[in-house]
Amino acid sequence: MNLLTYNLLGIKPKSFGLEIEDSYIKVFQLKKNKSGFSMAACNLRPLKKGIIRDGQVVQAEELAKEIRELLKLSRPKPIKTKFVVFSVPETKSFIRTIQIPKMSREEAAEAVKWETEANIPVSLDKVYLDWQIIDSNEKNNNVLVVAVPKEVVDGYYQAVSLSGLITLAVEVDIIATIRSLTSKESNKEPILIADIGADKTSLAICKNQIPYFSSSIPLCGKTFTDALQKGLGIGYEKAEELKGKYGLGKMKKDDMLYNIYNPLIENLAVEIDRSISFYSESINAQEKVERIVLSGGGSLLRELADYLSLRLGKTVIVGNPEMGLGIKQNTAINIAGDLSPFSTPIGLAMRGFDYED
Ligand SMILES: Nc1ncnc2c1ncn2[C@@H]1O[C@H](COP(=O)(O)OP(=O)(O)O)[C@@H](O)[C@H]1O
Ligand SMILES: [Mg+2]
Known part of the structure; x- marks a missing residue:
């Protein structure tokens, strides 16, 4: 899947990031300059229901058409390069950290396979597997392993190819998100994203930009819209509009919005707490997770970060893809409205520079 041959031929392609999710596709192209990165082009496009279902491509031709359309509609100018780094959803992926004894690279590749087989519920011949040593002590190497079912990747790859693009790399969305929201300096202590x-x-706990834990929960932006729809007896469009306008409102006990949103936020808080407990009980008992970074469109729900911060007793901020790089906010925000929904495609675009330099 990794078309590194293009580098062997001496071509250093300019690329862009493409996030593919059930409801939206998003693209982001970066330019590198002296002070860091700036935006070259971006945009997003909603997908009709049924093109992708539960993280798997159902209508490849339709998806290809939507991708082509989005490239044309990118701002301030269409994206013309054919080289892409695209994402697959965390829900369909297995991200694990495992330990193997120090050994030769060939032996390690075998050991990783055995260890992974024991750690994921799918047989190895049905997944694409990638791994990387993250640190080591005298005897052992800690290895980050990523496995994604071939059936899942092939669906996306087929649609991307049909749209006329050439894939440089495929990455699990949360890994790209971590890259754009954190930096080596800001991630010496563990952060929950x-x-x-x-x-x-998707929830992930990362340190040194490596995900030591990740999982996905069904609670999402749509859950908030659904709850408003039902609670107020209004249509979907109206509910989306109100959600964007009022956010959590005052969150006072007699408030209508409080009654609608509170169970959802409580659910999110419990899941975050549970992930943090898992990290400290099973992964790293020495370090405490004190910082939480929200991203994605749902993080724009007004007052959510402050409310979660009070509830969890931790620092909660809305992540800014600027933290990890030097994107010129103003130009990008004029076009994208806000960068939070773009943290994943920005991370994918950053990955693309591995093939350029
Ligand atoms: N200002 C806002 N306030 C609350 N929710 C928002 C806001 N802007 C976008 N959203 C929500 O964010 C969700 C989309 O998030 P996004 O990260 O773009 O999705 P995905 O990556 O899953 O395609 C939608 O449910 C949308 O309603
Ligand atoms: Mg996303």
């Missing part, structure tokens, strides 16, 4: 998308929320 909650990427609140339209159809799922």
Whole structure:
């Protein structure tokens, strides 16, 4: 899947990032300059229901058409390059950290396979597997392993190819999100990232930009809209509009919005707490997770970060893809409205520079 041959031929392609989710596709192209990165082009496009269902492509031709359309509609100018780094959803992926004894690279590849087989519920011949040593002590190497079912990747790859693009790399969305929201300096202590998308929320705890834990929960942007629809007896469009306008409102006990949103936020808080407990009980007992970074469109729900911060007793901020790089906010925000929904495609675009330099 990794078309590194293009580098062997001496071509250093300019590329862009493409996030593909059930409800939206998003593109982001970066330019590198002296002070860091700036935006070259971006945009997003909602997908009709049924093109992708539960993280798997159902209508490849339709998806290809939507991708082509989005490239044309990118701002300030269409994206012309054919080289892409695209994402697959965390919901369909297995991200694990495992330990293997120090050994030769060939032996390690075998050991990783055995260890992974024991750690994921799918047989190895049915997944694409990638791994990387993250640190080591005298005897052992800690290895980050990512496995994604071939059936899932092939669906996306087929649609991307049909749209006329050439894939440089495929990455699990949350890994790209971590890259754009954190930096080596800002991630010496563990951080929990909650990427609140339209159809799922992915939670990850990362340190040194490596995900030591990740999972997805069904509570997501749509859950909030659904709750408003039912609670107020209004249509979907109206509910989306009100959600964007009022956010959590005052969150006072007699408030209508409080009654609608409170169970959802409580659910999110419990899941975050549970992930943090898992990290300290099973992964790293020495370090405490004190910082939570929200991202994705759902993180724009007004007052959510402050409310969660009070509830969890931790620092909660809305992540800014600027933190990890030097994007010129103003130019990008004029076009994108806000960068939070773009943290994943920005991370994918950053990955693309591995093939350029
Ligand atoms: N200002 C806002 N306030 C609350 N929710 C928002 C706001 N802007 C976008 N959203 C929600 O964010 C969700 C989309 O998030 P996004 O990260 O773009 O999705 P995905 O990556 O899953 O395609 C939608 O449910 C949308 O209603
Ligand atoms: Mg997303």
